[in-house]
Amino acid sequence: MTSLAIPSTFDVAALRADFPxxxxxxxxxxxxxxDSANTSQKPRQVLDVMRAHHERHNGNVSRxxxxxxxxxxxxxxGAREKVAAFINAPAASEVxxxxxxxxxxxxxxxxxxxxxxTPGSDPRFRLxxxxxxxxxxxxxxxxxxxxxxxxxxxxxxxxWFPVTDEGRLDESxxxxxxxxxxxxxxxxxxxxxxxxxxxxxxxxxRAHQVGALVMLDCSQSVPHLPVDVQALGADFIAFTGxxxxxxxxxxxxxxRAELLEAMPPVxxxxxxxxTVTMEKSTFAPAPARFEAGTPPIVEAIGLGAAIxxxxxxxxxxxxxxxxxxxxxxxxxxxxxxxxxIFGPTTPEGRGGTISFALEGIHPHDVGQVLDDEGVEVxxxxxxxxxxxxxxxxxxxxxxxxxxxxxxxxxDALVRGLERVRKVFG
Amino acid sequence: xxxxxxxxxxxxxxxxxxxxxxxxxxxxGEAHHVNPTCGDEVTIRVAVDGDKLADVSYxxxxxxxxxxxxxxxxxxxxxxPVDQALKVHDAFVELMQGRGQVEPDEELLGDGVAFSGVxxxxxxxxxxxxxxxxxxxxxxxxxxxxxxxVKA
Numbered sequence: 180m181t182s183l184a185i186p187s188t189f190d191v192a193a194l195r196a197d198f199p200x201x202x203x204x205x206x207x208x209x210x211x212x213x214d215s216a217n218t219s220q221k222p223r224q225v226l227d228v229m230r231a232h233h234e235r236h237n238g239n240v241s242r243x244x245x246x247x248x249x250x251x252x253x254x255x256x257g258a259r260e261k262v263a264a265f266i267n268a269p270a271a272s273e274v275x276x277x278x279x280x281x282x283x284x285x286x287x288x289x290x291x292x293x294x295x296x297t298p299g300s301d302p303r304f305r306l307x308x309x310x311x312x313x314x315x316x317x318x319x320x321x322x323x324x325x326x327x328x329x330x331x332x333x334x335x336x337x338x339w340f341p342v343t344d345e346g347r348l349d350e351s352x353x354x355x356x357x358x359x360x361x362x363x364x365x366x367x368x369x370x371x372x373x374x375x376x377x378x379x380x381x382x383x384x385r386a387h388q389v390g391a392l393v394m395l396d397c398s399q400s401v402p403h404l405p406v407d408v409q410a411l412g413a414d415f416i417a418f419t420g421x422x423x424x425x426x427x428x429x430x431x432x433x434x435r436a437e438l439l440e441a442m443p444p445v446x447x448x449x450x451x452x453x454t455v456t457m458e459k460s461t462f463a464p465a466p467a468r469f470e471a472g473t474p475p476i477v478e479a480i481g482l483g484a485a486i487x488x489x490x491x492x493x494x495x496x497x498x499x500x501x502x503x504x505x506x507x508x509x510x511x512x513x514x515x516x517x518x519x520i521f522g523p524t525t526p527e528g529r530g531g532t533i534s535f536a537l538e539g540i541h542p543h544d545v546g547q548v549l550d551d552e553g554v555e556v557x558x559x560x561x562x563x564x565x566x567x568x569x570x571x572x573x574x575x576x577x578x579x580x581x582x583x584x585x586x587x588x589x590d591a592l593v594r595g596l597e598r599v600r601k602v603f604g
Numbered sequence: 605x606x607x608x609x610x611x612x613x614x615x616x617x618x619x620x621x622x623x624x625x626x627x628x629x630x631x632x633g634e635a636h637h638v639n640p641t642c643g644d645e646v647t648i649r650v651a652v653d654g655d656k657l658a659d660v661s662y663x664x665x666x667x668x669x670x671x672x673x674x675x676x677x678x679x680x681x682x683x684x685p686v687d688q689a690l691k692v693h694d695a696f697v698e699l700m701q702g703r704g705q706v707e708p709d710e711e712l713l714g715d716g717v718a719f720s721g722v723x724x725x726x727x728x729x730x731x732x733x734x735x736x737x738x739x740x741x742x743x744x745x746x747x748x749x750x751x752x753x754v755k756a
Binding site for chain 2: 206541542543544547548551558559560564567573574602603
């Protein structure tokens with residue numbers, strides 16, 4: 180196989196030196212980490228900021244007059260401003276920190292739930308029998324199950340966009356699926372299993388035309404391409420820190436200010452209140468209203484450092500690099516006999532996440548042989564079981580790329596797949 | 605080295621040419637088990653004749669470890685006395701849960717000893733145990749009295 184080293188707009192080799200883990204070995208081979216859609220690796224710059232915070236500035240936020248508390252609050256709120264700028268949110272107060280994308284989506288689902296049983300709540304968040312919530316067949320379980328549960332609680336109906344054979348969202352029935360009964364459309368921006376990048380423009384326009392709100396699951400898009408919430412036109416987005424060079428334990432719900440103000444609280448506790456009496460409480464404005472208790476402080480600060488790191492490279496450059504790697508990977512993978520790719524087979528409108536199957540060989544066995552070669556991929560249904568059902572497979576093998584991925588690593592994957600076919604062929 | 609212990613030739617043989625595969629009648633109990641993390645599936649049927657097993661039949665789809673394990677299970681248990689079958693079952697479960705520290709009894713486990721390497725891969729232990737857990741449920745449904753629940 181000829182390896183075509185495609186030049187990047189930044190020095191990938193130099194950048195890799197920032198990621199200590201990329202220097203280790205696995206099973207006697209150099210680590211080839213192709214599981215960034217699952218969780219990304221962290222550069223030293225992020226780890227240093229988190230360590231420095233714990234060593235020098237640790238205090239609780241939003242409640243201390245002392246110096247450490249003030250420093251911690253400034254750093255935490257500074258991270259919120261970085262997140263807002265990163266996604267071009269009009270105001271930092273539109274950024275709600277939580278644990279991860281799953282929690283962000285559930286937060287919105289439970290806000291709907293609470294509004295539905297609270298007299299006088301904003302009608303945009305009220306659901307009942309006859310109302311509809313629309314998702315798609317290519318969602319991660321975290322953008323399916325919360326809505327199933329919400330519909331069960333409220334009596335609303337769950338509907339979904341199908342997926343085409345090519346792995347694209349089938350919008351042909353858009354006007355039927357999104358109609359005057361629709362209260363919310365929640366779809367994925369970039370699929371975690373197919374790699375498809377959806378253009379939500381038509382769906383957003385139709386949803387807003389019928390008075391429905393739109394949530395985008397941006398867990399896979401915010402880390403990999405420039406995301407501008409104002410350009411997307413959505414009402415809410417969710418994403419998580421650990422997939423974008425930041426730590427686990429911090430995620431973001433972004434919502435339009437006017438909607439966050441109209442949303443009832445979900446978790447009750449410290450920090451989210453205005454006044455508490457023994458009978459009743461009033462609540463702080465957003466985002467504090469949705470951040471009960473001590474938040475993931477150092478994790479949010481780490482996410483801020485990850486955003487600094489990504490911003491230094493430039494998200495357009497990040498995306499361009501991954502496009503190059505993806506184009507290369509699609510080409511060389513298509514040369515592997517019996518290999519079938521699920522999702523778009525050309526780099527247009529897709530990201531660097533490629534699911535595939537080797538005929539007659541179970542993904543677990545594929546993943547195990549690859550691991551023996553130091554190549555780390557994910558195998559299974561990727562928390563998107565309906566997609567596997569759609570394509571008639573119990574599971575897939577998935578290779579996913581990031582800013583530190585090289586064509587040599589893709590070559591190592593292909594070599595590993597040759598060994599897989601030898602063992603099981 | 606470890607890798608070759610995981611995919612022993614015996615396991616690959618059972619995977620490529622499974623023994624006794626296919627669901628058969630008559631049967632006294634059936635169980636369908638799924639590994640939710642990977643989607644492996646197996647259905648086991650148990651037929652009991654007095655105090656011995658008359659047949660253990662199965663169908664499934666999944667990785668080499670889970671499917672080879674079902675084939676070995678069939679070979680080992682299909683016509684054993686019930687109490688002996690349960691003894692083999694318990695020995696296999698103990699081997700799988702032993703993190704590679706349990707010395708397998710080859711007389712009792714036959715080809716099952718090939719799975720001793722699997723015990724060193726925590727992520728794969730569930731694959732190997734899937735048919736055995738389904739067997740136990742199917743046996744209970746066929747009227748067999750078994751000991752306390754063993755968790756995979």
